[in-house]
Amino acid sequence: MNPVDGLHRPGDSPIHRLRPQVKIVALVAFTCAIAATPREAVWAFGVYAALLAGLFTLARVPLAWVLTRSLVESPFLVLALAFPFMVEGDPVQIGFLHVSEPGLWAGWNLLAKATLGVWAALLLAATTPIAAVLAGLSRLRCPEILLQITAFAIRYAHLTVAEVTQMRLARLARCDDPRFLWQAGALARSLGVVFIRSFERGERVWQAMSARGYTGRLPLEVGPAPAGALQWTAALAVPAIAAGIATWTAVFV
Amino acid sequence: MSALDIKGLQHVYPDGHRALDGVDLQVHEGERVAVLGPNGAGKTTLMLHLAGLLTATEGEVSVADVKVAKQTLAEVRRRVGIVFQSPDDQLFMPTVADDVGFGPANLGLRGPELAERVRAALADVGLSDLADRPPHHLSVGQQRRAALAGVLAMRPDIVVCDEPSANLDPAARRDLARILQATAPTLLLVTHDLPYALQLCERAVILDAGRVAADGPTVEILADPELLQRHRLELPFGFSLETALAAMRA
Numbered sequence: 001m002n003p004v005d006g007l008h009r010p011g012d013s014p015i016h017r018l019r020p021q022v023k024i025v026a027l028v029a030f031t032c033a034i035a036a037t038p039r040e041a042v043w044a045f046g047v048y049a050a051l052l053a054g055l056f057t058l059a060r061v062p063l064a065w066v067l068t069r070s071l072v073e074s075p076f077l078v079l080a081l082a083f084p085f086m087v088e089g090d091p092v093q094i095g096f097l098h099v100s101e102p103g104l105w106a107g108w109n110l111l112a113k114a115t116l117g118v119w120a121a122l123l124l125a126a127t128t129p130i131a132a133v134l135a136g137l138s139r140l141r142c143p144e145i146l147l148q149i150t151a152f153a154i155r156y157a158h159l160t161v162a163e164v165t166q167m168r169l170a171r172l173a174r175c176d177d178p179r180f181l182w183q184a185g186a187l188a189r190s191l192g193v194v195f196i197r198s199f200e201r202g203e204r205v206w207q208a209m210s211a212r213g214y215t216g217r218l219p220l221e222v223g224p225a226p227a228g229a230l231q232w233t234a235a236l237a238v239p240a241i242a243a244g245i246a247t248w249t250a251v252f253v
Numbered sequence: 254m255s256a257l258d259i260k261g262l263q264h265v266y267p268d269g270h271r272a273l274d275g276v277d278l279q280v281h282e283g284e285r286v287a288v289l290g291p292n293g294a295g296k297t298t299l300m301l302h303l304a305g306l307l308t309a310t311e312g313e314v315s316v317a318d319v320k321v322a323k324q325t326l327a328e329v330r331r332r333v334g335i336v337f338q339s340p341d342d343q344l345f346m347p348t349v350a351d352d353v354g355f356g357p358a359n360l361g362l363r364g365p366e367l368a369e370r371v372r373a374a375l376a377d378v379g380l381s382d383l384a385d386r387p388p389h390h391l392s393v394g395q396q397r398r399a400a401l402a403g404v405l406a407m408r409p410d411i412v413v414c415d416e417p418s419a420n421l422d423p424a425a426r427r428d429l430a431r432i433l434q435a436t437a438p439t440l441l442l443v444t445h446d447l448p449y450a451l452q453l454c455e456r457a458v459i460l461d462a463g464r465v466a467a468d469g470p471t472v473e474i475l476a477d478p479e480l481l482q483r484h485r486l487e488l489p490f491g492f493s494l495e496t497a498l499a500a501m502r503a
Contacts, residue, residue: 131347131387155345158389204342211304211335212403213327213359 007069007125014234015059015127019227020136022235027124029239033246034116039109041249045116048245051238052119061126069122076114083107130154139226148218156198156205163194254317256282256411256439257303257333261312264298264463272298274463275312280411282317285440287450287471290460291485296443299460300415303333303441317410331360334409338416340396344388349380349399352388356407374406377436379428394425398432405436412437418446447475447488451497459484472498 010016015023030048037044056066087103124133134151138144167190176186206214227235257280264273272295280286290296301307302314305321314321316332334356337343346352350371357370375381378398383391388399397417404412414433418426430452433440442454450457450471457471461484467474474480475494481487488494 131351134347151347152345154347155387155389159341201342204337204339205345207301207306208335208337208343209345209355210306211330211333211337212356212407213330214355215327215359218355 007122008129009061009065009126011060011127013059013127015055015123018127018235019225019231020128020132021139022227022231023124023128024133024136024140026235026239027120029236030120030242031117033239033242034113034120036250037113037246038249039105039112041245042108044245044249045112048116048242049119051241052116052123055123055238056119056126059123059127061123065126066119066122070115070118073114073118076110080107080111080114083110144218151218152205156201159201160194160198163197164190167194254282255315256280256284256317257441258315258318259299259302259312260314262299262302262309262314263311264295264302264307265310272463273302276460276463276465278458278465278468280439280441282410283438284456285437285442285454287442287444287454287457288460289445289447289450289457289474289484289486291445294460294484295463296460297338297415300335300413300441300443303413304330304335331407332410334404334407334412336397336400336404336412336414336417338419340388340393340400343400343403344396347387348385349388349391349402350375350384352399353384353402353406356403360407370406370408374402377405378402378432392425393420394422394428397421397425397429401429401432401436411439411441413441413443415443416446417442418444418449445486447481447486448492448497451475451494452501459486461485 034045034048037048056063083106084099084103087100087106089100089102091098092101092104093099128136134147134154137150138147171186171190257278259276259278262273262276263271265271274295276295276299278286288296288299298307302309302321303316305314305323305326316329319325319328319332321329344352346355353374354367354371357367362370371384372381375384378401380395380398380402383395383399388396391399401412401414401417412433414437417429417433421429426449430449433442433453440453442450444450454471457467457469457474458465459467459474459480466484467480472494475488478487
């Protein structure tokens with residue numbers, strides 16, 4: 001699948017059937033609860049992970065898919081692993097390593113919260129097509145300019161990726177060997193060309209839109225139907241549990 | 254009534270390039286006209302003027318007796334439906350149905366009325382099954398039909414197509430011709446694909462160096478090899494006008 005086609009996995013699970021707007025609100029609430037949980041309440045993060053695992057099972061999303069897509073957080077993981085060595089504080093010994101205790105906690109904090117946040121976002125992405133996410137955001141009164149930018153980025157990222165791929169193939173066909181560092185110049189120039197082409201395309205897209213009567217407002221409110229109380233209750237049940245745990249741990253741990 | 258009336262239209266780009274140098278052209282309601290010309294003849298510039306997307310240096314354009322001006326842009330853009338050469342420039346909404354609904358929604362249609370316009374336009378071009386697909390998953394032929402549906406949904410008085418046959422395989426080319434014949438009674442076909450012009454348009458004009466160099470029945474224009482050659486046009490290798498006309502009569 002093309003990387004810009006999104007992560008949606010078509011299906012008919014109860015989570016797939018929820019309206020996009022309730023899923024977006026649930027994602028934001030759940031992520032806030034994770035972020036608000038004190039890092040010392042290790043068990044709470046285990047409960048969050050178990051809740052997410054249950055939801056992934058319900059949505060029939062395989063574990064391997066979640067793990068490979070989680071690689072997007074690798075840069076944060078590197079940072080989390082570096083904290084125990086970078087942060088100053090009381091040293092503790094783990095095997096032959098001397099690391100700082102506050103650094104360990106900071107690393108754990110980043111690792112646990114980032115991973116859970118990525119998993120929650122993956123659950124939304126796997127069960128909701130991109131068009132529905134945009135429609136849901138529109139329903140939630142997200143500023144229109146942000147929606148327009150996102151919609152265009154998604155639509156034209158596909159073309160730009162295709163263009164870069166074509167140019168790469170055309171370079172390879174003329175005996176370019178991008179393994180060598182000194183041939184990176186060709187890549188840089190291609191990217192420059194892609195930028196100019198995208199800019200010109202922007203102008204043509206604007207002309208085509210104006211020709212169909214565009215005056216600055218996208219009719220994106222052609223959005224999803226409103227969600228009933230049952231939908232909201234179902235979607236917010238898990239974030240509500242998480243919020244309860246976050247409050248409990250913040251007060252008593 | 255004339256669907257389109259262009260009088261003395263001139264366009265000079267900011268770099269001094271004179272793309273149109275006094276174009277006069279009248280298209281009547283129910284008439285299909287091919288605008289033929291070599292690359293760089295000013296065809297695309299002319300097309301952009303029809304929807305008021307460029308400001309004329311000199312001259313004027315009227316669409317169904319509405320003069321193109323700043324105050325009439327919305328009305329003019331409803332009446333003129335332009336199908337651009339690259340569907341990628343035109344199809345930008347997340348799904349085909351959303352894109353087809355873009356024009357009518359800009360006209361203020363909402364709810365069931367909008368849905369009906371979208372349904373009818375998609376049925377006209379034979380894409381009802383693909384309404385919920387993202388446009389970039391479609392083949393080029395399907396994309397061009399989707400772009401046409403987006404224009405037809407606005408119920409225009411005149412459809413303008415820029416190189417509609419470019420990059421199409423023979424079957425997609427034939428499908429599109431059939432759909433244009435059925436859905437666009439008044440058509441301006443901007444192209445250098447001469448057989449396509451013959452198939453779809455009874456009248457043709459040659460645009461060269463920003464002027465109308467010839468205007469007449471398509472058959473007569475294509476039957477004049479010297480005229481075509483003077484304007485860097487030619488029939489494809491092996492193409493026989495007689496055979497094509499016999500096929501059209503049959």
